[in-house]
Amino acid sequence: MSRAQISGCGVPLVRNNVDTDQIIPARFCYKAQRVGHADSLFGNWRQDPSFVLNDARYAGNAILVAGREFATGSSREYAVWAIKDYGFKVVIAESFGDIFYKNAILNDVLPLKTTEQGVETLWEILGRDPQASIHIDLDKETIMIEDHVLPAIMDEHFKRKYILNLDDIAQTLEEIESIKAFESSRNRHLATTVHRGV
Amino acid sequence: MAKTLHEKIWQAHCVKTLGEAEDLIYIDMHLLHEINTPQAFDSLRAANRTVRRPDLTVATVDHNTPTSSIALLEGDELRSNQIDLLRDNSAEFGIPFHMLGEAGQGITHVIAPEQGLVLPGTTVVCCDSHTTTHGAFAALAFGIGTSQVEHVLATQTLRLQKFKSFRITVKNSLPAGVSAKDLALAIIRRIGTGGGIGHVIEYAGEAIHSLSMEARMTLCNMSVEGGASAGIIGVDDVTIDYLRKVYAAKGRPLTEEDVEGWRSFVSDPDAVFDKEIVIDAAALDESVTWGTNPSQSITFDESIPAVSDYEDASQQLAAERAFEYMDLQPGQTLRDLSINKVFVGSCTNGRIEDLRVVAGVLEGHKVHPDVHLLIVPGSVQVRDQAIREGLDEIFHAAGADFRPLPGCSLCCGLNEDQMKAGQRSVSTSNRNFEGRQGAGARTHIASPAVAAASAIIGRIARPSDLEAWGKAE
């Protein structure tokens, strides 16, 4: 199966405007590594026993379903690292913060948009059946759950990037001659931080 | 074809078009801080790569650093480790690094403009969402994540998808006492926290051009609170005068050709924007947030809305959560709310102009006995200027806690300055999210003038309330 097809069970995070300060509060951002952040995910909310991540029926489910404007706010990549470390492979939401969206793809976590109706359908079904299985097909642009077929919205560009799991830096370094050419014609009066000693 | 300002900058920085959706964009200035960078350097080393342009990169510490004394770092392994890693990584790759308390140190978004690192028509990135601040200089400036930091370190470029354009024209002029912060809050209230997603917001109109550079930075800074990728303002005489002063202070040569080149960094008159709105500055008033996202603000003449005042179900849900978290009820007004803490600082309002406003309001008054007024300068330069102007004496006389070291401090609660659960603050920073200033802390975002007046009265208040309050005393 290609990376375009993903199946799993979901966790309904029935909230809108979940900013990155909620996903991982700043006081958990002291680890200087990309891994080891699973316990920090929703660090404040997890103190509440009724919070969905504390509900054993959803343990191990790999698709997080949130509402609109998921992960706006701070640029901290810790938010994606915590989501990934915890075991989520996909986040479905109505919309995402710009920086998080890119961070997610670069860390191989799939940020998938659907409609408001799509989110509500998922929330409703996952709420009553924690083991309901979700099938995502990026080629067909669908999210299937029970007998519902919901739109999976992803720009072609990001879809390709995700499916091929490309290494951005390696690709860009192949363009090094273009970068050098650009630099040689760059205005020499622009600001620098190290004195060039002209 | 007519172009918007950000399209001009984009085209001038396009190293190569990579397929249909992606362009390779050159980065003129890259700012680093201690929280979001160690992982980028580790990956860089692991892949045997190096920093392509240390001369277009600068590093400083700001997020986790103590603001009362450097001694607080002793025995604080986690914070010291982040600081040491950035210093060592900078040394290894030849990147200039500003250590805590040394000249040049401060919040990245405060120091870069001070040091003349942000110029019209350039691209600026930083591992911090408030990089939008630098759009005040007609620069295309936006926040990036750690993986993108690594990309810029290795290549001095980013692979980017084009942004959409959104022009907000602010006509007429702001009434006296109404600041850029109030304007920012009014805009976010109007467009919502997601209104700018995927867009560069260009601020235009007479009200914008009458703002100082500091005020423009405040406005562009909060573009991200409206969800925007960046905020930007075209070059005018105010921009040029500011840059002339920076160049003069640094003893750097500036030619009239440079200046004339800058003047081209405005949108063409017939450029077409993807989205446009017009706001009447004259109708605005001082605003303060009541809720837990920056779009939930009201003026002093309004009361906190009821859930039923919102038409949209998601806004209703957000309002309900906010009432509970903030311990508020619909119908209350700002003046009903007693506070324990006032924070003046951050990349939004931690500049010299902001400290002057606060000193102006505080002069001749005392901070309310129930309130701790914390004033943290945005940079060493701001602190030194405040001391030269004698603002520190006014702060001390009023009983404020004016910190000797600059940093983000209570904006993000990563250093020793955190609030306790249930405490209520008025803050000049930018985010009133749940837990932002400490778990359970309640944040009201406001302008420096409102923050200062609130510190004196002990309730949310504005400077014009001081007269009546003084008589009642």
Ligand code: SF4
């Ligand atoms: S002052 Fe606040 S918003 Fe600004 S860079 Fe620091 S933590 Fe971020």
